[in-house]
Amino acid sequence: MSCRRISALLAREIRCALREKNIVVNSLLIPLLLYPFMIWAAFTVVSLVESSTAGIRSRIGVSGVSAEISSGPAFRWAEVVQAGDRADSLLLDGSIEAAVVQAGDTSGCGGRPPLTVLRDGSRERSRIASDNAVSSLLDERGSWLRNLLASLGISPREWTPLQLELQNTASSRQMGAFILGLIIPITFIAMASVGCFYPAVDAFAGERERQTWETTLSTSAGRVEILISKFLYVGFFGLASGLLNIAAMTVSMSSLLGPLLRQSGEAVELSIPLHALPSLALGAVLMAAFLATGMILFGAYARTFKEGQAMITPFYMVSIIPVVFLQSPGLTYGSGIAAVPVVNVAMMAKEALVRPPAALDMAITTLSTLVFVAAGLFAAARMLGRDQALTPPDKGRPGLLRVFRSGRERSAGV
Amino acid sequence: MSERAIEVRDLVKVYSDASRGEVRAVDGISLDVDCGEIMGLLGVNGAGKTTTLRILATVLQPTSGTALVMGRDVVGDASGVRRLIGYYSSTTALYPRLTTRETLEFFARVNGYRADRVKQRVESLIEQMDMGRFAGVWVDKLSQGMKQKVSIARTIVHEPAVLIFDEPTQGLDVLNAHEMVDMISGFRTSGHAVIYSTHILAEAERLCDRIAVIHGGRISACGTPAALMGSAGSATLEQAFVKLVTPPGAEVR
Numbered sequence: 043m044s045c046r047r048i049s050a051l052l053a054r055e056i057r058c059a060l061r062e063k064n065i066v067v068n069s070l071l072i073p074l075l076l077y078p079f080m081i082w083a084a085f086t087v088v089s090l091v092e093s094s095t096a097g098i099r100s101r102i103g104v105s106g107v108s109a110e111i112s113s114g115p116a117f118r119w120a121e122v123v124q125a126g127d128r129a130d131s132l133l134l135d136g137s138i139e140a141a142v143v144q145a146g147d148t149s150g151c152g153g154r155p156p157l158t159v160l161r162d163g164s165r166e167r168s169r170i171a172s173d174n175a176v177s178s179l180l181d182e183r184g185s186w187l188r189n190l191l192a193s194l195g196i197s198p199r200e201w202t203p204l205q206l207e208l209q210n211t212a213s214s215r216q217m218g219a220f221i222l223g224l225i226i227p228i229t230f231i232a233m234a235s236v237g238c239f240y241p242a243v244d245a246f247a248g249e250r251e252r253q254t255w256e257t258t259l260s261t262s263a264g265r266v267e268i269l270i271s272k273f274l275y276v277g278f279f280g281l282a283s284g285l286l287n288i289a290a291m292t293v294s295m296s297s298l299l300g301p302l303l304r305q306s307g308e309a310v311e312l313s314i315p316l317h318a319l320p321s322l323a324l325g326a327v328l329m330a331a332f333l334a335t336g337m338i339l340f341g342a343y344a345r346t347f348k349e350g351q352a353m354i355t356p357f358y359m360v361s362i363i364p365v366v367f368l369q370s371p372g373l374t375y376g377s378g379i380a381a382v383p384v385v386n387v388a389m390m391a392k393e394a395l396v397r398p399p400a401a402l403d404m405a406i407t408t409l410s411t412l413v414f415v416a417a418g419l420f421a422a423a424r425m426l427g428r429d430q431a432l433t434p435p436d437k438g439r440p441g442l443l444r445v446f447r448s449g450r451e452r453s454a455g456v
Numbered sequence: 457m458s459e460r461a462i463e464v465r466d467l468v469k470v471y472s473d474a475s476r477g478e479v480r481a482v483d484g485i486s487l488d489v490d491c492g493e494i495m496g497l498l499g500v501n502g503a504g505k506t507t508t509l510r511i512l513a514t515v516l517q518p519t520s521g522t523a524l525v526m527g528r529d530v531v532g533d534a535s536g537v538r539r540l541i542g543y544y545s546s547t548t549a550l551y552p553r554l555t556t557r558e559t560l561e562f563f564a565r566v567n568g569y570r571a572d573r574v575k576q577r578v579e580s581l582i583e584q585m586d587m588g589r590f591a592g593v594w595v596d597k598l599s600q601g602m603k604q605k606v607s608i609a610r611t612i613v614h615e616p617a618v619l620i621f622d623e624p625t626q627g628l629d630v631l632n633a634h635e636m637v638d639m640i641s642g643f644r645t646s647g648h649a650v651i652y653s654t655h656i657l658a659e660a661e662r663l664c665d666r667i668a669v670i671h672g673g674r675i676s677a678c679g680t681p682a683a684l685m686g687s688a689g690s691a692t693l694e695q696a697f698v699k700l701v702t703p704p705g706a707e708v709r
Contacts, residue, residue, distance in 0.1 A: 046565070050562060050566040053562075054551065054554070054562045057553070058551055058553040058554060061594075254548075254549050254550070256515060256547050257549060257550070260513050260514075260541075261538065261566045262614075263566055264534070429517065432510075432515060
């Protein structure tokens, strides 16, 4: 095996790929620009909605409610409409957003009937108006109680049996690392998969479709050298895609989301801690290697770009599924999970952002991923070593299954 | 005495086809090619020419038999064989997103040409084959004739001793095909061993020192064009060829 030949093949692959619009857009531009654009778009939409709804006052229908309440501070935020006995129908036809009805049994609450807040749960504005009404009425009741107790000479300290306070002991940096730990592993897997996808299709199906596959096979490079160069090519784009995405996401989140969280009273510093960088780098390389291997294995016998997409997509979907379980509260990074592909690397990255992962767990993660990669590349090399790799058959066994010889092929000594 | 470049003995290639069952694409072919000689493989479609050449180019492996290129076995020392050959066929396209110069540099490097002499070799080839006008142009922007030139150049850029051409004029217009045959003819004088497959008889007659007629995976005759015509008792190579590939008793039109 010659490093010189592999580097010549790899340089050729990358040079050609950087001149392919599909690959540049999907593997580099989307990962780089997607999250900044999405966050910018979300903020723009929220700002537009807020500014367009800022001047709108909710219309609240009241029925049987005393003037003391309906014209008091509880409803200053709303336009109050006397609904009489038509509260239901006004709510249904959209004339009002919510209704407050006081009627019924007078046996409780100091001889007053209970207040009922009506809303149309299928309409967002009705839900907001009713929530505001409930919150305002509860404030009103609290204020009324404080005044009553004050008139009786009872201080709030005496009638409050238990005072509750919630305090966050995590530093702003730890909070930022926690939030990034929830987001980075998931987005890295998703974006590295996207980054690998088109180069993997291009590596074999693209070559066969352009009729350059036989050209490549007839060079001095052996099939294992060709396979390794293609693996490095696909892995390179997966890695680049994932890292570009993380960089773009971290920058856009810290510049857009950070200030917003600070405004809401949460102290969060969205930056990747330095101690996490080696583990994250290792995880990124392992994940890109795993995804590249899987996609190469599934795409090695594809004859056309369309067939390549069809063969690789199932692996692409399956590799993303474990991401769903990453947020399970019971799932912790330990020696058991460290042997499960995809999940192990994602958990290692998540752990690394909060605290340094255990060396043994990292070793198991690295070793198990490398075993999967080696096994996958070995299988791919076996496939490419066969005659069918030149022109895969268009009938019979689909995709990866074509690697297995039929009895007739064996007896023919092929 | 000329040096033996290619030695093929009892070459067999069997493969399994989903619709046709077991197919003996090559069925016991033996032939030799010397340095400075152009050997033509003549046959109808499906005769076994391409399979034979693909085995010599190490793209396919034989089921049995041996094939040596400059004394190296195509199975046991495939990598060594690939360094010694330049293989060109109508199914070996160029990488569309590389320029002419990048293409030649890539093939020189990957085929083991000395790293410090790659640029010099590429520039000299560009000048020699008059490709300067389009040396910096992506291959997919070139005309068919220009692509053929680049293909020939990439086949010889690493200075291989043996050249394998599989129907190189397929799809070319008359002028480009003529130019291609002229270029290949020049390799005889430079001492290359050339093995050339075609089903165009005029091309074979004009270019080849010897011709092997392949039919049904076997060599049915081998010799100089004049010898083939003489042994078949025909005035033209076309008549000789038709006689050689037509089963005895079958009507020849």
